[in-house]
Amino acid sequence: MKQTPKEKIKFLKEVLGTRYPEPRSELLFESPFQLLIATILAAQATDRQVNIITRELFRAAPDAKSLSLLEPESILKLVRSINYCNNKAKNIRSVSIILTGQYAGKVPETREELEKLPGVGRKTANVVLAAAFHQPVMPVDTHVHRVSNRLGLCHTSKVEETEAALIAIIPEPWVVDFHHYLLLHGRYTCKAKKPDCPTCPLATICPSTGKTTS
DNA sequence: AACTCGGGGCA
DNA sequence: TGCCCAGAGTT
Numbered sequence: 120m121k122q123t124p125k126e127k128i129k130f131l132k133e134v135l136g137t138r139y140p141e142p143r144s145e146l147l148f149e150s151p152f153q154l155l156i157a158t159i160l161a162a163q164a165t166d167r168q169v170n171i172i173t174r175e176l177f178r179a180a181p182d183a184k185s186l187s188l189l190e191p192e193s194i195l196k197l198v199r200s201i202n203y204c205n206n207k208a209k210n211i212r213s214v215s216i217i218l219t220g221q222y223a224g225k226v227p228e229t230r231e232e233l234e235k236l237p238g239v240g241r242k243t244a245n246v247v248l249a250a251a252f253h254q255p256v257m258p259v260d261t262h263v264h265r266v267s268n269r270l271g272l273c274h275t276s277k278v279e280e281t282e283a284a285l286i287a288i289i290p291e292p293w294v295v296d297f298h299h300y301l302l303l304h305g306r307y308t309c310k311a312k313k314p315d316c317p318t319c320p321l322a323t324i325c326p327s328t329g330k331t332t333s
Numbered sequence: 334a335a336c337t338c339g340g341g342g343c344a
Numbered sequence: 345t346g347c348c349c350a351g352a353g354t355t
Contacts, residue, residue, distance in 0.1 A: 162351045163339085163340095163352095164341085164350065165341075167342095169350085200340080200341095201341095202341075203340085203351095204339085204340085205339090206339095206352085206353090210352095237353090239352085240351060240352050241351095241352095242351065242352090243352085261350095261351085262350075302350060306350075334355100336353105336354085338353095340349105341348100341349095342348085342349090343346105343347090343348085344348105
């Protein structure tokens with residue numbers, strides 16, 4: 120079944136949008152700062168954990184300055200239930216101090232500056248650039264990378280090349296949703312081991328259906 | 334490239 | 345119960 124990339128993207132968005140829950144909208148957060156902090160906390164964690172924590176955290180400290188003024192112990196207490204809580208408590212405190220001191224409390228809008236912040240790597244930086252500042256960049260993690268290759272949206276082992284391939288075919292307003300849906304699809308259906316092709320709604324258009332071993 | 338961090342989701 | 349991580353930092 121032949122499809123142009125644009126038609127394929129539209130199809131993917133419709134199918135995955137009905138199968139998985141709505142993405143955590145950036146509108147849930149009042150500012151780029153809150154999105155940045157929530158994204159740092161989200162590494163190796165689930166939506167549920169992050170939502171519970173950020174609700175409390177942003178009530179206590181809604182912006183960079185107020186977070187930077189909290190005692191380290193208070194921050195740790197607020198994030199204690201999440202993975203890597205010790206590192207993350209330290210990181211978000213450092214980030215809030217850096218933003219307050221060097222960026223007037225605002226979040227920088229370049230990947231170079233974002234990646235200098237502790238706890239922020241390429242993927243987290245790209246999430247912030249795309250979701251908060253609507254820049255044309257695609258966040259790619261292991262799930263997005265694997266699923267995109269299996270679906271034939273790209274053919275590469277390099278994350279940077281997957282980013283470029285995806286951003287070229289996904290309309291800017293859809294980038295954040297796509298990241299979310301491809302991630303969930305990789306997590307729950309298009310798994311690294313034993314992908315669930317029999318229940319996959321994309322099996323009819325996926326070049327890898329039934330081909331994936333181990 | 335390999336290892337660590339580390340609590341929770343999922344089979 | 346045991347396996348596997350919504351990555352990033354260090355070696």
